[in-house]
Amino acid sequence: MSDSTALAHEAPEHGHEAHPAYLRHHFENTAQQADAAGFAMWLFLLTEVMFFGGLFTAYLIYRNWYYPAFVEASHQLNIFWGTLNTAVLITSSFTMAMGVWCAEMRKQSGLVLCLVLTFILGIGFLGIKTVEYKEKIEKHHVPGFHYSLKSFVDPQSDPEIYKEYHDKPLALDMARHTELYFFLYFAMTGMHALHMIIGIAILGYMILRARAGAYTLGHVTFVENFGLYWHFVDIVWIFLFPLLYLISRHQ
Amino acid sequence: MTDQKEMEASQHHVVSPMIYIIVGSTLLVLTGLTVWASFQEWGVFNPIAAILIACIKAMIVVLFFMHVKYSSRLTKLTVFCGLFTFLTLVGMTLADYISRAWGQW
Numbered sequence: 050m051s052d053s054t055a056l057a058h059e060a061p062e063h064g065h066e067a068h069p070a071y072l073r074h075h076f077e078n079t080a081q082q083a084d085a086a087g088f089a090m091w092l093f094l095l096t097e098v099m100f101f102g103g104l105f106t107a108y109l110i111y112r113n114w115y116y117p118a119f120v121e122a123s124h125q126l127n128i129f130w131g132t133l134n135t136a137v138l139i140t141s142s143f144t145m146a147m148g149v150w151c152a153e154m155r156k157q158s159g160l161v162l163c164l165v166l167t168f169i170l171g172i173g174f175l176g177i178k179t180v181e182y183k184e185k186i187e188k189h190h191v192p193g194f195h196y197s198l199k200s201f202v203d204p205q206s207d208p209e210i211y212k213e214y215h216d217k218p219l220a221l222d223m224a225r226h227t228e229l230y231f232f233l234y235f236a237m238t239g240m241h242a243l244h245m246i247i248g249i250a251i252l253g254y255m256i257l258r259a260r261a262g263a264y265t266l267g268h269v270t271f272v273e274n275f276g277l278y279w280h281f282v283d284i285v286w287i288f289l290f291p292l293l294y295l296i297s298r299h300q
Numbered sequence: 301m302t303d304q305k306e307m308e309a310s311q312h313h314v315v316s317p318m319i320y321i322i323v324g325s326t327l328l329v330l331t332g333l334t335v336w337a338s339f340q341e342w343g344v345f346n347p348i349a350a351i352l353i354a355c356i357k358a359m360i361v362v363l364f365f366m367h368v369k370y371s372s373r374l375t376k377l378t379v380f381c382g383l384f385t386f387l388t389l390v391g392m393t394l395a396d397y398i399s400r401a402w403g404q405w
Contacts, residue, residue: 084372091375095382099389106390110397128335135331143324146315146365153314273367280365284358290331291350295338299346 071268083270090274094281101285104240108233108292115226117219120297121201122230124214125190127181131294134177135286141170142283149276152259152269160265160272164256167279171249178242185231192232198224214298237289244282251275313370323364330357 069079076082112119148163188207189197200207201224204216219227255275258264264272334353338346363369368379 084374087371088374088378091378091382095378095386098382098386102386102390106393109390109394113398128338132331132335136328139324139327139331142327142361142365143320146320146324147317150314150317150320277366280361283365284361287357287361288351288354291334291338291347291354295334295350296347298338299341299343 069267079267083273086270086274087277090277094277097281101237101240104233104237105288105292108237111226111229111233115223115229118201118223118226119230121204121214121216121219122190122227122234123293123297124210124216125185125188125200126234126294127184128294128298130177130181131290134174135290137170137174137177138283138286141167141174142280144170145276145279149269149273152264152272155265155267157259157262157265161256161259164252164259168249168252168256171245171252175242175245175249178238185235190227190231191235192228196228196231198227201227234293237293241282241285241289244285248275248279248282251278313367315364315367315370319364323360327357327360330360 072079072082076085144163144166148160148167151157151159151163185191188200189195190200198221200210201216201219202221204211204214204218210216252275255264255272259272330353334350337349337353340346342349362379368376
């Protein structure tokens with residue numbers, strides 16, 4: 050191969066200026082590329098909004114129909130664990146936001162620290178959720194063949210909940226609908242937890258990449274858009290918490 | 301070239317950590333507030349207060365943590381349209397279910 054062909058390959062191909070290696074050829078500049086990625090990420094998040102929105106709407110409709118059942122069933126949820134989990138998730142959103150800042154400021158160790166903290170807080174959230182799920186399993190409040198109506202047709206058989214709320218026994222046909230509450234509870238918190246699990250897996254990948262020096266050389270799109278996803282999951286919980294845990298305390 | 305650099309600088313607004321700290325603590329305070337509110341006897345206003353606080357929290361997250369306050373108009377428009385469509389769909393569905401005579405279920 051002659052020197053001239055080698056030179057021809059090294060020279061700018063279409064006569065355009067030098068640019069960062071991560072700038073794709075169909076974009077004018079890095080800002081346009083980042084904007085396009087952000088726009089696409091928001092479109093994806095809007096489909097997620099619609100997905101969770103369907104579940105929220107189902108919850109609101111059934112709560113309206115089977116109100117007494119939904120009130121008594123929601124008394125089974127533990128406000129302490131719910132509040133703690135909200136705090137854990139908001140803190141993880143904060144560490145994630147700080148991670149995006151570290152990436153933009155090109156602080157590699159800061160980024161790794163923030164991602165690791167977010168990872169740990171995410172695991173912590175799932176741990177607390179497991180404690181709550183375990184309680185539901187032990188009381189046979191998971192919808193299915195083994196579902197038990199005992200806490201609702203005979204509230205005094207469940208002394209811990211009874212001493213706090215003094216619920217009246219529900220008629221059998223209304224008590225049956227508590228199963229629907231728990232179905233929606235597991236569907237909504239379960240889908241939320243699945244999003245957390247996917248997020249935690251991506252966080253693990255990002256921690257490895259960040260340790261190798263990625264994301265802190267000016268190309269922060271991946272971290273930024275993952276941040277959007279993580280904050281979206283936080284927002285879903287911000288609505289799940291009051292709807293499932295709080296709004297039926299006094300009814 | 302300078303134009304391009306200026307454009308990049310204006311489009312890539314970096315939010316300072318101080319704002320994140322303020323936003324994060326505001327969210328934690330609002331979480332405390334919503335739990336406190338749920339222990340009050342406000343009747344029909346209990347769920348209203350809970351959902352109102354949740355909306356405020358979500359708005360703070362979207363504006364600051366998700367950088368929408370500092371984003372391009374296209375992003376702002378996208379978020380707004382999505383939210384509008386979502387609220388229309390949920391609102392109309394709920395209006396139908398609440399206003400119809402469903403009889404004995």
